[in-house]
Amino acid sequence: MTDDPHSDPSIEMPSAPFESIEEYDLVIVGSGEGSKYAAWTLAREGQRVAVVERKYIGGACPNIACLPSKNLIHSAKVASYFRRSEEFGIETTGFTIDMQSVRNRKRLMVAKLVDIHLENFKKSGAELILGSGKFIGPRIVEVALPDGTTRTLRGTNVIIGTGTSATLEPIPGLAEAQPLTHIEALELSQIPQHLLVIGGGYVGLELAQAIRRFGSPVTVIDRNERLVHREDPDIAEGLSKLFHDEGIELVLSAHVERVSGTSGKDVTVIVRQGASQRTLEGTHLLIATGRTPNTQGLGLESAGVDITDRGYIKVNERLETTAAGVWAIGDVAGSPQFTHVAFDDFRVIRDNLAGGNHVTTGRQVPFCMFTDPEVARIGLSETEADGRAISYRLFKIPMAAVLRTRTLSEARGFMKALVDVDSDRILGLTVFGIGGGEIMASVQVAMIAGLPYTALRDAILTHPTLLEGLVVLFSASPSLSRQVT
Structure with a gap:
C-alpha cells in the first residue's frame, strides 16, 4: 500500500476546492451491522464520525433481511399451528390469512427498529447523512443529497460497508419478468396463486416454506441435484421430505433456460433437466440465486481500492483494502454473508484502528437456516x-x-x-x-x-x-x- 495516496500520480485528485471538504476522523459508506457499530463506538470515544446511507438506516438486517424475514416466518409458523389445531385438541371452524396484516406486523417491527437506530446515532454523536456516496479521491467521499446538493467528506480513515444485493442472472426474459427478490417478497399484500422460486439456498427455502404455509402453491427450482448441496446428504434428505410433506414441489437438477410473462400476473419458466425440457407456470416468481456485491458506482478507482474477480472489495486479513486508510466490512468485503460475521468484522477494524493486529483468519462461523x-x-x-x-x-x-x-x-x-x-x-x-x-x-x-x-x-x-x-x-x-x- 502507498503510505501517501496523494503522491500517486495514477490517482486523480478531486476537483472540489480544499475549503469545501469537511474533515472527519472516520467516514463510513453504508450503515449496516458492522458499519453502525463502528460509528457508534468510535463516536462515543470522541472521534468525529460521519455515516453515509443511501436508503436503509441500519442496513439490510433490520429493514429487508434477517429480522423482517423471521417476522414473516413466525407468522407462517402460527398459521401452521392453526392447520394442526386438531392435533393439539383445539377445534377451529376455519381461518383466513390476511397478508396485509402480516405485512403490517412486519412493517411495525421495522419502524420501531429504525427508531432505535436513529436514537443510537443521536446518542453516540455519529452524524448520519442520508444520500448516495462515491469516492472522488483518496479517502474523499462526495455525497449526493436528496435535495440535489452535495457534500464532500474526507476521513482520516474510511470504511466501506455497502453490502450486497440479490443477483439477477442473465437468463433470457428474467429481468423483463420483474421477479420478486426477498425485498418484494416481504412486502406481499396478497397470497400468490402459485409461487415459483428459483434457488434452493437460505433465502429461497425459508421464504418458500413461509409462503406455502400462508396457503400458496409453491415450486422450488434448483440447479443442484439436492437442496443445500454443500451440506451432508442426510440434511438434504430431511429438508426434501419436509418440503414434500408440506406440499412444496421440488424441481432439482434443473437449469433455467428462459422466462416469460410478468411476476404478479402470470409467469412461465422453461427448465432443462438432463435431455428433457419442462415448462413451469405460476403467478409470481421469486429469484434467490445468490448475492452481488454493491460496488458499482462507488468510484473505487478514484480511491485506489481494488476489487476481486467476483466484484468484492479486495481486503487482507485485517480488512484493509489496497488503499491506505480505507477498510471494508461485511458482505462487500467477501466475508461470510451473515450479520453476526459483519459484527465481528467491526471488532476486527475497531481493534486495528486502535493499533492492534486483529485478523479474520481462523474464525469459527456458525450458521442457522430458519426453515421450520x-x-x-x-x-x-x-x-x-x-x-x-x-x-x-x-x-x-x-x-x-x-x-x-x-x-x-x-x-x-x-x-x-x-x-x-x-x-x-x-x-x-x-x-x-x-x-x-x-x-x-x-x-x-x-x-x-x-x-x-x-x-x-x-x-x-x-x-x-x-x-x-x-x-x-x-x-x-x-x-x-x-x-x-
Missing part, C-alpha cells in the same frame, strides 16, 4: 471432515429422543456431532430440529472453551428442555468415520 425446523451447524460437517481425511466419532440421535420435542409435537429431525478420535474435542455439531440455533450455540460455547464432549455428556441439564438432548446425544454409542485405521 431449523438447520444449524457449527464446525465441521461429515462431508467436510471426510474431504479433509479427518478421523472422527459420529454421535447421532433423532430429535424424538429429546423428550421436550414430544411435549411440543415437534419431533422431526435429528442432531449429530463429530468428536475427535484422540482428544474428545468436539469438531462440529449439526442440528436439523426445533431450536436448532439455540442448541448449536450451546455447543459452540463448549467448543470455544475447549471442553471435551464428556463435559456435556456428564452435565446436569434441566428436564425437560431441548438442551437436555445434548446429554442424550453424547451418551449415544458413536460410529467411526471411514478415515479411522
